[in-house]
Each structure stands twice: as structure tokens, then as C-alpha cells.
Amino acid sequence: MTLTNYLVLSAILFSLGATTVLLRRNAIIVFMGVELMLNASNLALVTFSRMHGNLTGQVLAFFVMVVAAAEVVVGLAVIIAIFRTRKSASVDDVNLLKS
Amino acid sequence: MHTLTAFAAALHTVPAAAIGPAGNTDLPGAGVYALAPALIVVPLLSAAVLLLLGRRTDRWGHWLGVLASGASFVAAAVVFLAMLGRPSDQRVIDINLGDWINAGAFDLHAGIRVDPLSMTFVLLVTFVGTLIHVYSVAYMEHDTDRRRFFAYLNLFVAAMLTLVLANSYLLLFFGWEGVGLASYLLIGFWNHNTPYAVAAKKAFVANRVGDVGLVIALGLMFSHFGGVDFATVLNAKPSEGVATAIGLMLLLAACGKSAQFPLQSWLGDAMAGPTPVSALIHAATMVTAGVYLIVRSAPIFNAAPTAQLVVVVVGAITLLFGAIVGCAKDDIKKALAASTMSQIGYMILAAGLGPIGYVFAIFHLVTHGFFKAGMFLGAGSVMHGMDDQVDMRNFGGLGRYMKITYFTFMAGWLAILGIPPFSGYFSKDKIIEAAFVPQHGEDWRAWVFGGVALIGAGITAFYMSRLFFMTFEGQKRWSKKRDGGDQHPHEAPRLMTWPMIVLAFGSVFAGMILASGSRFVDWLEPVTGHTEGDPVLPTWVLIALTLGAVVVGLVLAWRRYAISTVPVVPPVGTLLTRAARVDLYQDSVNNGLLVEPGKHLTRSLVYADRAGVDGTVVGISRLPVGVGEVTRKIQTGFVRSYAASMLVGLVVLVVVVLAVQS
Numbered sequence: 099m100t101l102t103n104y105l106v107l108s109a110i111l112f113s114l115g116a117t118t119v120l121l122r123r124n125a126i127i128v129f130m131g132v133e134l135m136l137n138a139s140n141l142a143l144v145t146f147s148r149m150h151g152n153l154t155g156q157v158l159a160f161f162v163m164v165v166a167a168a169e170v171v172v173g174l175a176v177i178i179a180i181f182r183t184r185k186s187a188s189v190d191d192v193n194l195l196k197s
Numbered sequence: 198m199h200t201l202t203a204f205a206a207a208l209h210t211v212p213a214a215a216i217g218p219a220g221n222t223d224l225p226g227a228g229v230y231a232l233a234p235a236l237i238v239v240p241l242l243s244a245a246v247l248l249l250l251g252r253r254t255d256r257w258g259h260w261l262g263v264l265a266s267g268a269s270f271v272a273a274a275v276v277f278l279a280m281l282g283r284p285s286d287q288r289v290i291d292i293n294l295g296d297w298i299n300a301g302a303f304d305l306h307a308g309i310r311v312d313p314l315s316m317t318f319v320l321l322v323t324f325v326g327t328l329i330h331v332y333s334v335a336y337m338e339h340d341t342d343r344r345r346f347f348a349y350l351n352l353f354v355a356a357m358l359t360l361v362l363a364n365s366y367l368l369l370f371f372g373w374e375g376v377g378l379a380s381y382l383l384i385g386f387w388n389h390n391t392p393y394a395v396a397a398k399k400a401f402v403a404n405r406v407g408d409v410g411l412v413i414a415l416g417l418m419f420s421h422f423g424g425v426d427f428a429t430v431l432n433a434k435p436s437e438g439v440a441t442a443i444g445l446m447l448l449l450a451a452c453g454k455s456a457q458f459p460l461q462s463w464l465g466d467a468m469a470g471p472t473p474v475s476a477l478i479h480a481a482t483m484v485t486a487g488v489y490l491i492v493r494s495a496p497i498f499n500a501a502p503t504a505q506l507v508v509v510v511v512g513a514i515t516l517l518f519g520a521i522v523g524c525a526k527d528d529i530k531k532a533l534a535a536s537t538m539s540q541i542g543y544m545i546l547a548a549g550l551g552p553i554g555y556v557f558a559i560f561h562l563v564t565h566g567f568f569k570a571g572m573f574l575g576a577g578s579v580m581h582g583m584d585d586q587v588d589m590r591n592f593g594g595l596g597r598y599m600k601i602t603y604f605t606f607m608a609g610w611l612a613i614l615g616i617p618p619f620s621g622y623f624s625k626d627k628i629i630e631a632a633f634v635p636q637h638g639e640d641w642r643a644w645v646f647g648g649v650a651l652i653g654a655g656i657t658a659f660y661m662s663r664l665f666f667m668t669f670e671g672q673k674r675w676s677k678k679r680d681g682g683d684q685h686p687h688e689a690p691r692l693m694t695w696p697m698i699v700l701a702f703g704s705v706f707a708g709m710i711l712a713s714g715s716r717f718v719d720w721l722e723p724v725t726g727h728t729e730g731d732p733v734l735p736t737w738v739l740i741a742l743t744l745g746a747v748v749v750g751l752v753l754a755w756r757r758y759a760i761s762t763v764p765v766v767p768p769v770g771t772l773l774t775r776a777a778r779v780d781l782y783q784d785s786v787n788n789g790l791l792v793e794p795g796k797h798l799t800r801s802l803v804y805a806d807r808a809g810v811d812g813t814v815v816g817i818s819r820l821p822v823g824v825g826e827v828t829r830k831i832q833t834g835f836v837r838s839y840a841a842s843m844l845v846g847l848v849v850l851v852v853v854v855l856a857v858q859s
Contacts, residue, residue: 120841128837193834 104145112138123188125177129170136166229279230290232272233309236319237362239272240265241355247348255344259337262347263330266354270323277316285723288313291364291428298367303419310364310427314724317559318361318482318489321566325481326354328696332574333473335692336581346386346471353379357482361489365426366415369490373411373454376483377404383478384470396466403463407453411490414446431496440497444504447494448511451487455541458515462783464538465522468530472577475530480537480573481566488541488562491548492555495725499551502637508549509642513649516542518781520656524663525777527767528587529576532664533569536613539657540565546646547628554631555725556718561624563717564708568612568621571700575606578693579668582686584678589667590765591676596669598686601694603669605701610665612704614658614747620708629654630739634730643733654743658750666759674765 111134118131140159147155181187243265247258254261280288289312297307330350337343356375363369381404385397418425421443422433435443451457456464467479478484491498491508498505519539526532544561547554580587582599596603612619615626633647675684688694711717718727732739757763769775776782831842 116844120837120844123837189836192836 101145101149105142108138108142108145110138111135111141114138123190125180125187125189128189129173129177132173133166133170136162229275230292230311232276233292233311233362234294236269236272236276236323237309237355237358239268240351240358244348244351244355247344247351252344258344259334259347262351263327263334265351266323266327266330269354269358270320270327273316273319273323276311277320280311280313280316285719288723302423305365305367305424305426307368308364308426309362311362312724313720314489314493314559315361317563317721319358321563322354322357322361322482325566325570325700326350326357326477328699329473329477329481329570329574332476332577332693332696333471335690336473336577337471340471342386346383349379349382349386350473350477353383353478353483357486360486364428365424366411366418366430367425369493370408370411370415373450373486374408376478376486377401377408377454380404380467380474380478380483383474384467386471386474387469390469393469396463396469400463400467403460404453407450407460407487410446410449410453414443414450417443417446427493431494435497435500437501437503440501441504444494444498444501445507447490447497448504448508451490451545452511453487454490455484455487455545456515456538457487457511457542457545458518459783461515461518461538462780462787465526465531465534465780468528468534472530472573472580475534476570476573476577479534481570484537484541485544485562485566488544488548488558491545492558492725495552495555498549499726505549505551505636506642509546509646510549512542512544512546512549513646514542515539516546516653517649517656518542520653520660521773522777522780523660524656525770525774527589527778529579529589529592529664529668530573530587532589532660533573533576536657536661536664537565537569539653540569540613543625543628543650543653546650547631550631550634550636550646552726552728553634553730554628556721556727557624557627557631559721559725560708560711560717561621561628563711564612564620564624564704567700567703567707568609568619571697571704572606572609572613574693574697574700575602575609578602578689578697579686581689581693583675583684586676586684588676589664590763590767591674592668593671593674593763594669595686599688601688601697605694605697606665606669608701608704610661612708613661614751615654615743616747617744618705618709620704620706620711623708623712625654626740626743629743630732630736631730633732633734633739635733640733647733647739651739651742651746655746655750658747659754660750662751662754663758666754667763670759671763674763 115131115134115136115138118134119128122128122131140162143155143159143162145155147153147159177187180192184191243261247254247261280290289310292309292311294307294309296304298305330347333343333346333350337346340346353376356372356379358372360369360372360376363372381397381401384400385394388394388397415425417439418430421435421439422429424430449460452460464479464484468475470479498508516539519535519537519542523532523535523539526535540561544558544565547558547561576587578599579592579595579602582595582602583592586592608619612621615622617623629647629650632650633643635643675686678684721727734742767778770778779785
């Protein structure tokens with residue numbers, strides 16, 4: 099079991115997350131995809147930390163978690179606000195900027 | 198405002214030593230000259246008070262105006278008496294009012310020059326001005342804006358006095374513009390009437406054309422003499438070329454201000470102003486400023502025979518032009534305006550003759566100031582009695598109803614005809630004599646210009662008699678009043694008749710008094726110089742010829758307009774009559790030569806601006822718009838497509854980085 103496997107897993111998870119974001123319409127699911135991508139990158143960071151033998155990657159992973167937590171708070175609030183006004187959680191309905 | 202404070206400050210600070218050249222101060226009446234700045238300041242302050250306090254001064258504002266003008270006259274009289282007490286070679290006094298413009302090589306002091314020439318004007322302006330102020334109190338009684346009218350009149354008096362008292366061409370220019378402004382404001386006094394506002398604008402624009410000449414002359418003086426004050430310019434010995442250039446530019450300025458050919462078209466329309474304005478500004482004073490300018494610049498014109506010839510030609514043309522137009526006009530004020538133009542033509546002609554004519558130009562200016570102002574006031578009185586009717590074909594027989602107007606007008610009429618011993622005889626006859634003197638040994642000039650002046654006298658007699666007979670003699674041809682009632686001509690109130698009576702006395706006696714013992718010549722000679730010459734014909738022959746021409750004109754007018762019936766509807770008339778009725782097509786010529794090409798020029802400029810300048814700018818602005826039009830299609834508004842493009846971008850970025858690194 100080499101460290102490379104972790105990186106492959108991370109890449110798979112990231113691709114899954116990205117696919118979710120691009121293909122699903124439900125905002126909550128899209129959000130989950132974003133979280134998956136963030137966690138995939140966390141995994142990669144931790145692996146790199148292990149490879150290089152220093153803690154920089156680990157520290158950065160913590161930062162990502164903090165930012166992700168903040169993002170969840172704001173993002174969910176936005177989704178709920180949009181749902182209340184437009185009665186929909188589909189990201190395709192949120193296209194006001196176009197006109 | 199700056200000038201006002203400068204004057205006011207100078208009023209308090211002029212020490213005796215600042216007056217005149219050193220050593221003059223022990224002469225009699227030196228201190229009196231400190232009054233000279235007050236001449237300008239008093240009416241200026243009065244105008245400021247009337248304009249700034251506005252309606253609050255409505256009840257007494259007109260009397261303040263009269264008082265200010267009267268005070269100026271009294272001060273002028275005091276200064277005049279002090280001047281008479283001096284020997285004739287020490288009557289030029291320069292009063293320094295302090296530094297005005299100090300810019301490098303150009304150092305100009307604001308100053309006043311009191312000398313016989315400027316005093317002549319000051320006395321005329323303040324005396325006639327005060328009489329007309331008094332007249333206006335009654336004439337403008339029913340106008341709600343009477344106070345504003347007096348403010349403008351006072352402004353005019355202040356500006357006119359600045360013009361004649363200035364001791365540099367720049368300060369003169371200041372006054373020159375001031376009278377132009379006052380004239381504009383007063384012609385357009387009833388500017389709610391569109392044609393009147395247009396007439397005011399026309400006068401202003403025509404005057405601007407002349408002003409360009411004065412500005413160029415100022416520039417030439419500065420570049421060639423290094424200064425624009427009289428002391429520098431008039432004592433410089435200019436080469437003939439420079440003198441000719443400056444002289445022609447000054448003539449252009451004079452043509453604009455004095456309504457001389459080819460800039461004369463505004464004067465007839467200027468009659469849109471209230472009649473006292475026509476009397477004061479467009480007959481007695483402002484329009485003669487051009488004559489003043491030429492006589493004041495005598496040393497320049499003396500050095501430029503070509504410019505002098507042009508001056509004489511302009512004067513001669515205008516003299517005939519005005520006289521011919523005057524014969525056809527039915528509007529009493531416009532006929533008088535044409536006459537003013539023609540009489541100023543006489544003055545300009547005399548001024549162009551050189552030292553032989555300067556004195557008589559000013560002499561005629563003074564007598565003309567009296568009789569023409571008197572006749573304008575008479576015309577105002579007729580309008581007052583006839584419900585503001587101005588068409589002489591609807592007058593007739595008014596002499597029996599307005600005795601005072603009749604006799605005062607008669608005095609002015611006989612004076613302008615040049616019947617001895619009325620004042621016009623002494624001044625106009627002298628000009629005709631001077632015109633008959635060969636200039637520079639060329640006899641043709643004497644015959645041509647003398648002949649024109651002589652014929653002009655005959656035509657003058659015809660059209661002035663026509664005016665007089667159509668108005669005061671013959672049968673009644675009165676129209677209805679504007680409200681449909683019958684006309685009841687009546688004499689004007691005393692405030693209006695007294696100024697007319699005083700001016701009538703001037704029309705009768707001024708010439709006699711000033712001419713006796715060559716008093717006027719001796720008075721002006723130290724400033725303008727004077728020479729005598731021998732006319733090509735003996736003097737008595739000339740006098741006889743002139744009087745003959747006058748009598749012929751008078752009798753012709755008598756036969757046509759006094760004893761035969763004057764048609765109420767103007768007859769079609771000859772070709773010349775029809776041309777003269779429309780000012781000899783001057784307006785059409787101006788329209789065709791200047792206005793229409795000007796309009797086309799502006800139109801093509803506007804087109805060039807739109808197509809060229811605007812086109813470039815709009816074209817440049819269209820580029821980003823076009824780019825935006827194309828790129829905005831990418832912005833679909835779908836969040837997922839944005840996310841996809843971010844992902845693709847990221848992948849591309851990573852691939853590029855990897856490719857570059859390896």
C-alpha cells in the first residue's frame with residue numbers, strides 16, 4: 099500500500115465531486131459535490147505532507163476545513179434564502195444575472 | 198466692480214501733486230480737477246444703487262438718476278470754468294488714478310485726461326444727458342420699469358464719460374464697450390417685443406464688428422509704440438504704413454459705433470428703443486463717439502493720407518446714403534435716424550479732411566447734439582400725444598395742437614437745414630467750405646467731396662422739410678387709436694416740454710455763440726490743431742450755393758408735402774424710393790454677403806463635426822460594444838455552465854503549466 103494509492107483515491111473522489119457539481123441540478127446535492135471536492139483535496143494535501151515529511155500540508159488541510167465550514171454556513175443560508183423566494187432548489191432556475 | 202473700487206479709491210487719494218505735470222499745481226483751480234473722476238463715479242454709483250436695490254427704489258429711483266446726471270453736469274461745469282482760467286497751452290491735464298495693468302513690458306495706469314476736447318464732450322453728454330433724464334421722468338411715467346430705465350441711462354452716462362475722459366486707448370475701449378452695452382440694454386428695453394430684442398442684438402453684433410477694429414488697433418499700438426496711453430501713442434512718430442494700418446482699424450471701429458457705411462444698418466432698427474434713448478444715445482452722444490475717436494487720434498491720421506482719404510470717402514458715402522434713405526422713410530423716428538447717420542457722415546468727412554476739418558467736425562457734433570436731440574424729443578412728444586403712432590402719413594396738422602413741440606421742432610429743423618443764424622448754419626457750412634479746399638494739391642477731391650457735401654445739404658433740406666411738413670403741417674390724416682377711439686393730440690407735460698425748450702434755445706443760439714470770434718476754434722486748437730485753406734470757389738459763392746440747394750430742397754418738400762395732399766397709403770414710388778424704403782437693400786446685402794454664407798459655414802462645420810469628430814469618437818465606442826455583443830452570449834446565466842468553464846480552464850491551466858515545466 100503505497101502513498102500513491104491515496105493520491106489516486108483523492109483524484110477519483112475529486113472527479114466524482116466535480117461530476118456531481120456539473121451534472122446535478124439540486125443545489126443541496128451540488129453543495130455536497132463541492133464538499134466532496136474539498137475533502138478530496140484535503141486527502142491529497144495530507145498525503146503530500148506525509149510524502150515530504152513536514153506538516154505544511156496538514157496545516158493547509160485544517161485551513162481548508164475551516165473555510166469549508168464557513169462556506170457551508172453561507173452557502174446553505176443562500177440556498178434557503180433562494181428557496182424561500184423562488185420556491186425551487188434547482189441551480190438552473192437561478193439565472194437572473196443573464197438578463 | 199474692480200474699476201469702480203479703483204475709481205472710488207482714487208477719488209480719496211488723488212493728492213494735488215498727482216494732477217498734471219509738475220509745476221502746474223500753482224495754476225488757478227488745480228484742486229478742482231480732483232472732481233473729474235467724480236464725473237464718472239457718481240452716475241455709476243447711482244446705476245449700481247438702482248440696479249442692486251431693485252424695486253425698493255421704484256418710487257424715487259428716477260429722481261436719483263436725474264440727480265446723478267445733474268451732479269455730473271455741475272461738476273463738469275466747475276471743471277470747465279477752472280479750465281477757462283488757465284492759459285490755452287496748459288489746459289491738458291492728466292490725472293493718474295493708479296496702476297491698472299502691470300504685466301512685464303506693459304505698464305498701464307488708469308488715468309483721466311481733461312483737455313478742451315474731452316471737456317467739450319463731457320459738457321455735451323452731461324448737459325443733454327441731464328435734460329433727457331428730466332424728459333424721461335415724464336415720458337416713461339407709465340412704464341413699470343422706469344427705475345431700471347434710469348439705471349441704464351446712468352450707466353450709459355458713466356460709460357460715455359469714461360470713453361471721452363480716458364487717457365489711454367484701453368480705458369477708452371472700456372468706456373466704448375460700456376456705451377455699447379448700455380445701448381444694447383436700452384434698445385432692447387422693451388424686449389418682451391421680439392423685433393425690439395432682435396434690433397438690440399443687431400446693434401450689438403454690428404458694434405462688435407467695429408470693436409474688432411479697435412482691438413486690432415490696440416494691438417498694433419502696443420507692438421509698434423510699446424504702449425496704448427495717449428501720451429505714448431499720440432507723441433510717437435509712426436511710419437506711414439503703421440499709421441495707415443492703425444488709422445484704418447480705428448476707422449472700422451468708428452464705422453461700427455457711429456453707424457457709418459458699411460456698418461450703418463443697425464441704427465434704423467435701434468429706434469426700437471424708447472425715444473429718449475434715441476435722442477441721447479443714437480443721436481446726440483454715443484453715435485458720435487466714432488468722430489471723437491478719429492479727432493482724438495489726429496496725429497495718427499495726419500501721418501496717414503491714405504487712411505484720411507478712406508475716412509473722407511466713408512463719410513461722403515454715408516452722408517448721401519443716410520440722406521437718400523431719409524427721403525423715403527415714413528416712420529418719423531427712422532427718418533430722424535437716417536438723418537443722424539447722414540449728419541455723422543458730415544462729421545466723419547470733416548474729420549477725414551485733417552487739421553482743416555477736426556474743429557468743425559466737433560463743432561457740428563455739438564450743434565447736432567442740440568438740434569437732433571431736440572427733434573427726437575419732439576418726435577417723442579408727438580408720439581406721446583398721438584398714442585405712440587410713428588407713421589408720418591397718419592400725422593399732419595399737428596402744429597396747431599402742440600404749439601411748444603411745433604416751435605421747438607421748428608428750431609431744430611431750421612438748424613439742421615443750415616438757415617442762418619441757426620446753429621447748423623455755422624457748423625455745416627464750415628464743413629462744406631473745408632470740403633471744397635483741395636487736399637494734397639489735388640483739385641478733384643475738392644470738387645468731388647465738396648460737391649457731395651453740397652448735394653447732401655440740399656437733400657437734407659428736402660427730407661427734413663418733408664418730415665416737418667408731414668408731421669406738423671397739411672391736413673389731418675389721423676388714424677384711430679389702438680383702442681378704436683379718436684386721436685386727441687395734446688401737448689406733453691412740462692417735464693417733457695422744458696428740456697425741449699432748452700434744446701431749442703441751443704439749436705438757435707449755440708452755433709452763433711460758439712462761432713462768434715472763432716471762440717470754438719481757439720478753444721479746440723491746442724488739442725486738435727487747426728489750419729485754414731482756400732476753397733476752389735470763393736467763400737461767398739459756396740454759401741450762396743449751399744443756401745440755394747437748401748431752398749430748392751425746402752420748396753420741393755413744401756410743394757409735395759405741405760400744400761398738396763399726402764396719401765395715407767404710401768404710393769408705389771420710383772425704383773430709388775422703393776430701394777430707400779428698405780435702407781437701399783443694406784439688410785439684403787448683409788444677409789446675402791454675410792448672414793447666409795455664415796449660416797452655410799456653420800452648417801458645414803456642424804456636419805464636419807458630426808461626421809468627422811463625432812464619427813471617430815462614436816466609431817471607437819462601437820468597438821467595445823461590438824466585442825461585448827459577441828462575448829455576452831457566453832454569459833448564459835446557468836451556474837453549472839460557469840462551473841464547467843472554470844473546470845475546463847483549470848484543467849487547461851494545469852496542462853499548460855505541466856507542459857512548460859517539463
